[in-house]
């Protein structure tokens with residue numbers, strides 16, 4: 001990532017969500033709901049990783065609705081200008 005991309009990822013996590021990290025809530029026909037990352041999706045299934053890390057391969061025919069969240073799970077970094085600069089310096093290769 002470039003310095004600008006890293007800065008944006010830290011200050012505006014919602015602007016760009018890394019592939020595989022979109023947050024969704026899946027409502028199953030049996031009444032269960034699952035929330036987590038949509039790790040992969042096809043026309044037939046969704047591979048959901050819940051927030052404890054457990055994977056749930058779900059066939060779409062078990063699902064009544066999928067709600068997609070626009071926000072990243074990642075919180076905006078709270079840092080002063082010097083801390084932010086040090087953090088970015090630490091993160092660049």
Ligand code: HEM
Pocket residue numbers: 006009010013014016017018021072073074075077087091
């Ligand atoms: C100083 C601490 C942190 C740094 C340096 C950091 C850095 C980053 C960066 C650079 C990305 C973008 C990755 C990409 O686009 O490929 C990212 C994404 C992400 N981070 Fe963090 N992060 C921090 C703290 C956290 C915390 C505390 C959480 C969770 C509570 C978190 C959760 C995530 C998640 C879920 C993503 C993927 C979704 C997205 O792209 O927004 N991060 N982080």
